[in-house]
Amino acid sequence: MxxxxxxxxxxxxxxxxxxxxxxxxxxxxxxxxxxxxxxxxxxxxxxxxEVRRTGEARDVERREAMQRAWDARVAEYRRRTGDGHSPTDYYWDLWVHHETYxxxxxxxxxxxxxxxxxxxxxxxxxxxxxxxxxxxxxxxxxxxxxxxxxxxxxxxxxxxxxxxxxxxxxxxxxxxxxxxxxxxxxxxxxxxxxxxxxxxxxxxxxxxxxxxxxxxxxADPAMDQPPGQSEDQPADQSASRTASPIAGQSPxxxxxxxxxxxxAMLPRLFDAEGVGRLLRDDRSRPAWLARLARDGQVSRRSLLDGCVSRFLRGGTAADLRFFVRLHDELDPEPEEVALRRRDYLRLLPAAPPNVAELALKRLRGLGPLGPLDPDEAAEAVEGLVFRAEGKLARAGLVWLDRLARDHRGDLDGYAGAMGAALVSESAEVRARAARLAVKHAARFTPVGAEQIREALPLMPPGEGVALAEVFGGEAAPAEPEPEGPRWTPVPLPSAPEPARVTPPVLGPAGLPTHRLSEHRWLVAERWLDVFVRLAATDRAALTEALAPVAAVFPEERYLWSPWWHQKEWAAAMAKELAEPGAEAKAVAGHPEIPPTAQERVPDSAAPGRLVPLRRFAEVYQALVDGTLPPYLLATPTHANGRLDPAELVDRLEGYERAGVEALPVDLEQALLRLPRAVPPAVAERAAALTGTAGRAAARWMTDPPAEPRVTLRLEERGSDVFVVPEIVTGPTRSAVLDEAFAHRRGDDGADALKALLSIVPGHRELVAAHAVHQVLAGHGYGKPTAALLADLAAAEGPGGPGTALLAAHCLCTEPEETLRPLLWLAASGGLPGAEVGAQLALLFRHDEARNSREYRTYSVAEVLAVLEQAAWCGAHREVWQIMSGLLAGYLPGPGEKATVLHTRMTTFAVEVAGWADARGELPLIAELAARRRESGLVRQARRLHARLTG
The missing domain is CATH 1.25.40 (Serine Threonine Protein Phosphatase 5, Tetratricopeptide repeat)
Incomplete structure (x- = not known):
């Protein structure tokens, strides 16, 4: 070799x-x-x-060397901070990228x-x-x-x-x-x-x-010289060549x-496939090319011809956007437009809307007739009025009216354009064309009138009747509105009752073996319940069962504050059982340590986490002080956190017989879990109680505190929008509730929200207000689901803006899964219908502002379909309330463009208003109904207005 x-x-x-x-x-x-x-x-x-094998081996060595360096950095960090958490692969990848591996x-x-x-x-x-x-x-x-x-x-x-x-x-x-x-x-x-x-x-x-x-x-000409060329350098110096074609050139x-x-390449921009798609969002180069044309560095004619030829080749509106911007920057003079008028005329009938609008603007700039002869003008307006886009078709009719007023003699040359407008897909265009034809009827000869009569049978029933009276001929008469399917009201289905919690097994085996977690609220409740009962009945067995937990609780944890996790409090309880007075010994000589357990609780925790920590701290302090009751009052009887009022009275009667004082936080939690409707017999039993806790329960059952008031505030953080609940609790008579919601922090995740619901099962609005924190955020995590809405439907309390936004969000993201919880909420009286509609309008508008037409997140059509199902299932009155709020917030106002969805939405509202026998004027509907311009939306608005006010 x-x-x-x-x-x-x-x-x-x-x-x-x-x-x-x-x-x-x-x-x-x-x-x-x-x-x-x-x-x-x-x-x-x-x-x-061979070189690949060698290179891969070296890659492994380099990678291992970087791993050793990373491990050394992590070890130094742990030594310096005492943080024992392992680094994640994410941070490793960031470091490797930073080191440019x-x-x-x-x-x-x-x-x-x-x-x-x-x-x-x-x-x-x-x-x-x-x-x-x-x-x-x-x-x-x-x-x-x-x-x-x-x-x-x-x-x-x-x-x-x-x-x-x-x-x-x-x-x-x-x-x-x-x-x-x-x-x-x-x-x-x-x-x-x-x-x-x-x-x-x-x-x-x-x-x-x-x-x-x-x-x-x-744009400053002084900045046009290439980099590296001084002002006194000869202009051709940078272009000098040596004998070698490649070696002698600069970058x-x-x-x-x-x-x-x-x-050589500039003319090819107008012919090559893919250029328009690449530059469709470019706004700087069109202005720059136009400046080059003004300075004489580029042929203006070649740029104009290139744009027009590219328009004639066709394409999507997005792919032609760059060339439209370039054409606008060039701003051709009327003489330049006149030279290309045949090309502009060819663009009117079938070019994408942005190109057709450009051509129309340039042709109309030539004057009423200008260089266009009457045949060309008629061809132009006929190409416009037959388009599906209402804006272009209406512009064609305006132009046609202008041409007719300026034209001397008969209007037979424009009869074809008039006939094309009369059979347009747009009802508004047809109506305006009919008014225009009647206005100029005297200027058509029999030949022109015959062309208009030929269009009458092709018009929808009823629309050509007025024209037939003027021009003759036959028009289809108006048909009566078809009757929809017969609607009959049905009763609303009620939400299923929450299941009852099975009683715990008394004994060490009854302690839950699951790991305590803030997201398993029922496990924590059962652990506390069994712990307190065993501490009163079989403390030796409880101490033995929790000995392994006590053994791993380090004494230095007593020097830390706050304690964020339930498992810390549980381990401290086990330690206190095994070694009574363990904390007092560990903190002796440390005056900075909080003197009470409640002061160890983090005061900035979210509500669903704070209240359970308060309960653990209270039980721990009672254990240390020797004041544990024989059982707890707040242990729920139902799977959603509800507490049966008869059961609470039984527990309070037991406290009074034993002479036991209730733990304050435990009592407040018990009262917050009571249902809103207490049977009179239970309330009478509570009134007979004489202890402090008994009297508080009796007052709560007969004179419940004021309902918390909730408002929602939108807060922008960078490119995202977050929903922040503002909660005014008022005289709740519950320090736990006041403190829990004072910080207005949101609970993210389904488990955290279920834990919050277990604390206030009678206040569904408080939970909903914390659930919607991220519904407007661009990312996809932390958003509530229809399953939470079903949980709230089984809870109690009036709905407010939080419930409304949650229901609207679920309708948009999980329409089919939201139907049943929506019906349950309606049956419970907790569905704020008009507010749901307003929040739907907010979500739809937010979605439109955030996404393009092709990539909308929410489907208005799917939401309307689910609302129709809900109306057929008995929620017709609630659905009408939703539609009234939606129409008020979503229908186009002055200067906004109406769409097919707006018309469909209003059409559905007409049906629902009839089912609900709705009455009362809606201002926006009244304003739409009073408009002179004919359109599908205006017609449906008139129907709805007549139904509401007739």
Missing amino acids: SDQRSGTAWDAVRAAIDAEDAAAVAALVAGFGDSERREVARELPGHIA VGSRWIEPMRVAGAGTLGGAAAVVSWLHRRDFQRWTEPAGLDDVPLILQVIAARPAAWQADLAVRLALRLRAPRRGAGRADRSLRLALEALRRTGTEPPPHDPLTVAWVTSWDAPPP PPADPAADPLFE
Whole structure:
């Protein structure tokens, strides 16, 4: 093998490759003669497998070295902070990225070696595009494009030109956002620039050339010179060439107009597929190209012709957006428009709306008739009035009216346009055309009138009757409105009753074995209940059962505050059982430690977490003080946290017989769990109680405290919007409730919200207000679901803005799953219908502002379908309330555009208003009904207004 001979060209190149030194490879190869290049080219393909194995081994070593360095950093952090948490892979990846770790560093030396030694240009192109050399990303630190240009600069000029063309033809559509980072793109374009070769006709090349543009220069002419050229430098100095076509060129200037490819490539912008899609959001380059045209650096005529020819080729509105902006920036004069008027006329009937509007604006700028003869004018308006877009069709009718007023003689030439408007898809266009035809009826001869009569049978029933009275002919009479399916009210289904909690097993086996967690509220309740009962009846067995927990509780935890987790409090209880007075001994001599357990509770915790911690702290303090009751009052009897009032009275009677004082937080939690309706017999039993706790319970049952008031406030944080509840509790007679909701923090996650509901099962609005914190946020996590709405339907209390926003959100995100909870809420009287509609309008408008028409998150049609099902299932009155709120907040106001959805929404509201026998004027509906302009929305608004006020 030649690689065994000492001192050969291959030996030197292989050593540089094995050292992963692409610059050294380039320096060697650039000085080789033909025989040395052939020697290296012969050996290169067989070396790929070996250099890959070596490179992968080095990658492993580099990776391991970085891991050791990372581990050392983590160890130092733990030693300094005492934080025992393990680092996550996420932070490891961030650090590796920061350290610019790049693997497979053998690729660039191999690419450079092949580019400089392989004989044919085709072979070099194939070598550079080998699958072995492809990377997922293009690391800036290993850019081999300058080195490849260096090694091919010594080749003959014809060879270089052939290579440049082949590299260009090998290009495919660049990745969106790749821009100048794609090395294949940069290499092909730079080879074309430096050789002066005519670029081949290849659409991906044109798109790639556009992606290589830097940002256009500022408008100040003093800033137009290329970077690196001083003010006194000769203008042609930067363009000087040496004998080698590639070696004598500087990198491409930042100004694309100074690019050697600019003159050849600019006309291709208007022909190449993919350019419009790439530049559709670009706003700077149209103004820049127009400035070049004004300065005489680019032919204005070529840009205008290019735009018009691109419009005629067709495409989507989005893909033509760049060319529309460029055309607007060029702002053609009437003389320039007149020269191209036939092309503009061809755009009116079928071009995308933004292009058709552009053509209409330019043609109308010519004057009432101007260079357009009457036949051309008639052709223009006929192309417009037959379009599906109402805005363009209405503009055509306005133009037609203007032409008719300015035209002398009969209007037979415009009869075809009038007939086309009479059979338009838009009801508003048909109505306006009919009024226009009647207005100018006297100016049609029998020939023109016959063209209008031919359109009458094609019009919807009833719409051509007035025209037939003026022009003659036959029109279909109006048909009576078809009767919909017969609607009969049905009773609303009630929410299922929450299941009763099974009584605990008394004894150590009754302690839940699940890990205590803030998100398993029933496990925590059962643990507390069994702990207190066993502490009173079999403390020795309880102490033995919890001995393993006590053994792992470190004494230094007594020096920490606050205690955030239930498991900490449970372990401290176990420790106190095993070693009475353990905390007092541990904190002796530490006056900064909170003197009471309640002061260890974090006061900034969310409500669903704070109240259970208060209960654990209270039980722990009672254990330390020796004042534990025989059982707790607040242990729920139902799976949603509700407490049976008869059971609470039984427990209070037991306290009074034993002479036991209730724990304050436990008592308040018990009262918060009572249902809103207490049977009179139970209330009478409570009134007979004489203790402090008994009297408080009796008063709560007969004179409950005021309902908390909830409002929602929108708060912007960066690009996101969050819903912040403002809760005024008023005289609740519950310090627990007042403290829990004082900080207005939201509870995220289904389990946390269920825990909160278990604390206040009679106040569904408080839970809903905390559940909607992130419904308007752009990310997808932390949002409530229809399952929570079902839980709230089984709870109690009036609904408010929180319940309304939660119901609206679930209707938008889980419409089918929301139907049954919506019916349950309606049956309970907790559905604020008008507020739900207002919140739906908020969500729809927020969705429209955040997303494009093609990528809306919410489906208005699906929401209406579910509301219709709800009305058929008995919630017709509530659905009408929802629709009244939705119409008021979502229908278009002055200056806003109506859509088909608005019309469909109002049509459905007409039906629901009849089912609910609704009465009372809606201001926005009254305003729409009074409009003179005819449209589907206006007609439905008139029907609804008549039903509400008739």
